[in-house]
Amino acid sequence: MLKNWGAAAICAVALCAGSGTAAAQPSSAAGLPGTVGADVRLKLERDGRLSVTEVVTVPEGATANRVVPLRVPVADHRDRVFEVSDVTVEGEGKGTATASADELTIALQAGTSTVKYSVVGTVAKIGDTLELRWQPASGWDTALDSVKVSVITPDVPKSVSCLAGEPGTAKPCTSADLGDGRGVRATEISLGAGERIDVTVGLQEGAVPANARVEETSGLLAAFALTPATGAGLGGLVLLLLAGGTALWYLRGRDSRALGGAVGPVNVLVTDGSGRMAFASPDGVLPGQVGTVVDEHVDVVDVTATIVDLAVRNYVWIEEVDGHDWRFVRRNPADPSLSGYERAVYEALLPDGVDVVLLSELRGRRIDLSRVRDALYVDVVAKNWFARRPDAERNLWWWAGVGLGVAGVALTVVLALIGAAALFGLVAVVAGVALALGARSMPARTKRGSALLEHVRGLRGYLQTATPQDIPDGDREMVFSRSLPYAVVLGETERWLATFAGTRPGLYWFGEAEEGGDLRRFAQRFPTFLGALDGVLAQAGHLRSLG
Template sequence: MVDLARRLGLAALLAVLAASPAHAVTAASAPLAKDEVTMELRENGVLHVKETVAPAGGTVRRTPLTRTRYDDGHDRVYRISNVKGGSYDGETLTFKGTVEYDVTGAVTPTASGEELRWFAVSGPVQDAVVTVTGPGRVQNLSCFAGELSAAIACTSASVEETGTTSTFEQQGLGEGQTLTVVVGYPKGATGARPILERRFELSTAFTLNAVTGGSLAALLVLLLGGVGLLYWTRGRDARVVGSESAPISGHRGGHFTPPDGVRPGQIGTLFDEQADVVDVTATIVDLAVRNYLRIDEQPRQTYDTPDWCLVKLPGAPVGHLLPYERALYDAIFDGRDRVLLSELQGSFAARLATVRDALYQDVVAQGWFARRPDSTRSRWTTLGLAVVALGVVATVLLAWFTTYGLLGLALIIAGAALAFGAQYMPAKTAKGAAALAHTLGFREYLAGANVDDVPAGQRVELFSRYLPYAVIFDSVDRWARVVSAFDGNGRQTDHLYWYQGPAEWNLSRFADSMRTFVMTTSGAISTSRQFRSL
């Protein structure tokens, strides 16, 4: 039984071997019997190579070495061209029998002359012979066989009596091994130089040298200059504010007189160069206290959402409104006589863009800014982002092809600084700085004003006029409580001329109602995304 099993196993193995293709049996290619290479170094530095193999019937495929490490930052390149008797696809040289080709970049200048080095024969081959002629007498020669990094000398190397022809021989060159020949010639024999290509390495792409260091220093000077310019323009505001810093009353002889005639909606843009949600909210309150509209608080149950009705007052002199006020007035009513605050959407949100543009145009028309603050910010932001994009492209290209990658990084830093600093670029005129100083004085007055300085009969109207400014200055609670304590004769009442509450409402609730109205209105305006929210 055991003998029978052995016979069956042997039969199965023979069947498998018989069915397998012949080329699968041999893993490695058979060595060539002989490889003769003739090389001629011409006066222009081009090496002409002719290689003949035997037997000549089979196809020979070579992968010539065309790139080696030269130094920390460069590779040495050997360029093969003018192939005859075969084909070269940039990586593999294919031929049968005989092939000719030219090599550029195989010559290196040395201290005493020139050196030709070429990887003449690749194994496996049993007998390799290389003959080299050149444009001058041979000064020295050597050869190496084995791995490319091997220092083992070849079988033989000799020079003919004429001193112009060298012969190298190697027997038994194995798979993956190379015969490298080196021949020295007098200085100036060809005048050729190696072909070098920069090799990308992160460690050398951002080298700090005189060029990159000087550029970074120049960038630092520019950034400091920009800071100095901002200090000069912003410092002017601070100097004017400091020289005119004092509380400024908002009334004279019991009549409302805001400093420089500044209206609530203008203050926010004057103060921080931004058209904010609170600027529009304060303007709505201001239109009410100036008798262009009335605010009616709607009755509600305990858990109902509060709502208000904005009512257009007949006969209001809308022709006296500033452009941004008229744009807001038209956006609110849009052909209606009354509208609920909760219904302010759709066309209202779309038309708020016109209000925002009118606000920016107004501060220029008032002479507070030479250019629209938003346009100035946009221009500098766009310029900064463009410089950043240019810096990214420059960094990639400079790092890949040179060692000046830091120059691109300098551009990126400069662009980012421009984009970030864009918010500080709008600068007020001298008139604008003075108006800001007076406005800050008015804010200081509102924060600590003594209500007893105003005659009782004028307090409701005057303090109502203060209220929109209190919305801007975030002191609405204090002035709403002040307003809720008086009527035209100094006595408590159930409503105001510009704010009406439901039947169960009285003026003692005005402070809470006003705070909620401001928050709700600001929320409704924020949903339009046309103004910056605080």
């Protein structure tokens, strides 16, 4: 063995020599003046340890820092692990070097420094041969003008490969060859910051024991690693969301055009056979139905507008009493001309056996408006404005989204605990959240419903532009009254009242303690009545939360 190592020593001198008298001197780590140079000497010991000596020259006013990862991914959830020990720094330059389980860190200042350390894990069994692999230069934060590498092995090496450049590239080093005896030498001119030199030496079988160690990765980092499988899953989610968004755009596109396009003519004032002018809503839509078609919910204002409409149509008489309360009187019984939801409103206001009720009395009565809500949703589906009940559609997709999101969270936790692809669970979480957030947009109107939406815009335009002069004097009270519930549900009450105030005394469906006069007092008191009625209905029925 001494004879062998004597030959190795002679070879090392030959590898490190240049030509002429310089052959007996150590290689200089310095390149051009003012640049960083490195001379790295690797010696593979008989026990498989790799002894490393790095001679690095740093010019005045500069520093050089190196970080070498000691856990290198080699496959999905598998890392090759190197162990570095016995780290020292000597020389005129001030520097430090430390090694942990995860990385080797070297920090050098101006001058020539010699860094020494040992590495275990560089020799791997590849088929019938052994392979020594190490990166003598990598992770430097500054460019190196030149890097010289020498390798001494216990037996004659079989092959050498040297790659230099960005990690992952296959660019060969400036030079790399087998020396005489048991030596390998390589050189790289101008290595950029962050680039590496990767040296692989083929060894004779049995030259040293193989000590390469590959570990299965575990923990959250591995579980959430992006792999081809999880990448495909994420790509599938993106495609699914795009497809869902496209379908939603198609289904809701009619509504967007109806809300954003030009309003076509909507004629709500018609003349009957006797020459009298009357109000006719588009598609026969009732006030409460208008609100539900527009916002897809049953709201308190929908019920309020329906009560006003019942009074206008002579089912209920409304009378102001004592200046701060209102009385509802049954005028005509409910008949088949009332829709299902109108009958529900009528019976909630005046149940069987009750012909008169004060608004103040309703505050103490528990009014069940769930029947009104259900009947109104049934009506808009029966009219073919919606394919299915909007509330049921929202709830279905919301619960589906919540369920998928919860299942995704559970799946993520389980996969993370076992170190599997937890990103699949996150895919399910994202899909569930998107589904729950999109649930409010799921109730799609039919083509007829979207057309009605445009007609409702035209109806609002009529309420905003009509004047008393557009209506014959003898028909003005009726047209004003029949239009008023629609003004209530569409938020045009104040404008409608202001336009017609002072045009005609009294109303056939609304009485006041002070009789006579024109519509000015009604215009002043009616908003107060609406606010009081809205408050009672909201307090009694909690309708908005149910819708």
